[in-house]
Amino acid sequence: MKPMEQHAREYSFCAYCPKVCRFSCPVSESTKTETTSTWGKMTAAHLALTHQRPLDEGSAKALHACTGCMRCTEFCKHHNQPAGALFAARSATIAKGLQPAGAASTLATFAQSQNPFGRQLAPLVAAWKAETPVRYPFFPGCTALVKRSELIDQTLAVASAFGAPLGVSRAAARCCGYPLYAAGAFELFQAHARAFAETIEAYPELVVKDPSCAFTLKVIYPRFEVKMPARIRTVYEVLDENLPHAPVKPPMEEAVAYHDACHLGRGLQQYDEPRRLLRRAVSSVREAPSSGAEGGCSGGGGLLPRTLQETSVDVARRQAAELQQDGETIVTACPTSRRMFERAGRQSEDLLAVLKRWLDTKEGP
Ligand code: SF4
Ligand code: SF4
Structure with a gap:
């Protein structure tokens, strides 16, 4: 069909x-x-x-x-x-x-490098060779790998402090294939997904940072009859589970606004896990009038930034305006959303970066 x-x-x-x-x-x-x-x-x-x-x-x-x-x-x-x-x-x-040209050029880039950034990912992944035993293989996603490598260091540090040491998996050198799916290149996506699934056969579990990758691996692959050999978990659910082992220290005196990433929230029903983590790190978390399942979108998915660039930034601007009642920093679990808020001229920080700052705070005078 x-x-x-x-x-x-x-x-x-x-x-x-x-x-x-x-x-x-x-x-x-x-x-x-x-x-x-x-x-x-x-x-x-x-x-x-x-x-x-x-x-x-x-x-x-x-x-x-x-x-x-x-x-x-x-x-x-x-x-x-x-x-x-x-x-x-x-x-x-x-x-x-x-x-449209933006979608066609995404497919052309993907055909060349097997990811939407036109970069070779294997040398980037090699930089994170774990030197101590790790509990979980970690899949950061190409956006963090190519655009926000500091986020990988921050995630590894936080996970280690929470008693759940991660090691960047060799599977991270492959994109999950979301851009092929979003472009409607379904045959290419299915072939890519099957090849990806083979690369993680050795792992019982894979811990994923990027909500879009986790959603693709966990929800979209099965829709294309691609069976995942590994259990896919987000880093947020793993860290939330490990909260009892996190360092005991007071939250930072900060007010932030939380943006639910679409693929983490509506896609994977993970609304409480990131909030529990964020509330441990900061004293005040603002919610937008529409949040959770009805929360707004940052405009970064579905290839919109490549097909309707100005509209995608305007979508981010609107969502930011709804979130920032008093100009708070917008915290999100999605690297793409953070990028979209920044493109809209708004201050945004990744949840893992906030957790790392919290871990680094010194107590007392
Ligand atoms: S409310 Fe109507 S237009 Fe909207 S998704 Fe449902 S059927 Fe479609
Ligand atoms: S962008 Fe509009 S049509 Fe597409 S999933 Fe979101 S609400 Fe539905």
Whole structure:
């Protein structure tokens, strides 16, 4: 069955819906257009699949106006899942030569280097060869590896202090394949996922830092019938489990705002774990008016920063405005979200970086 045919029911649910979730889509809230609303995008896919209106450049662009945040699903009575359905519809834009330039160039880069950054990851991974015994193999994700290597040092230090020593796994030299999935290159994604699964056959568990990678390995791989030999855990659940072994010290006198990363929250239902960790490190954690399952999106997923650059930054700006009631630093578990907030000119810090600062604080005068 072709990718779109598997989602026929989801497209038609939306096409015949009175746009119940209209307010929930961060992209259409930014663009203020009906074509990029959940209803508009899903209707374009429905009309194409039922041969009522062929895809053209405009509808192909609209199908790429989705971050895959799954926020619409939370407000849908049918719990319809437009994110995966829209990514499937992107496969048809590839077949018809209508893929937007940003998505096409992502696939070209991936074909060359097997990751979206066009870098060789193996030499980067080699820099973290563990010298002491580790309990868990660690998969940081390419964004941390390429863009925020200090985050890996911070994570290793925090995990060690919490009694859960991690060692960067050799599997980290491979991307999980999320960009292929988000681009709708489903055959390439499935082949990549199978090859990835083979590389971790030796591990009983893999601890993952990047929420998008964890979501891809844990939720998306099984949808593509790729069986994972290892149990996938996020570093947040491992650290939360180890909180009783964390150093006993007071939280830093700081007020921060917490942003739920879409793939960690809605994707993996991990809302409490990162909050418990953050509350141990700082004295005050602000919540946005919409948080948890209904929390906003930072605009970094679904290739949006590559297909609709200005919109993706505007989505981040809007989410930041909702979070920063008094100009607090936005703390998030997602390296991409942090990057998006910074691109929107807002101060943001990774949860692991906050935990490391807390561990480094000296007590007393
Ligand atoms: S996701 Fe649900 S609420 Fe939103 S347009 Fe589709 S069917 Fe309607
Ligand atoms: S998944 Fe997010 S970005 Fe995509 S249609 Fe739904 S609300 Fe909009």
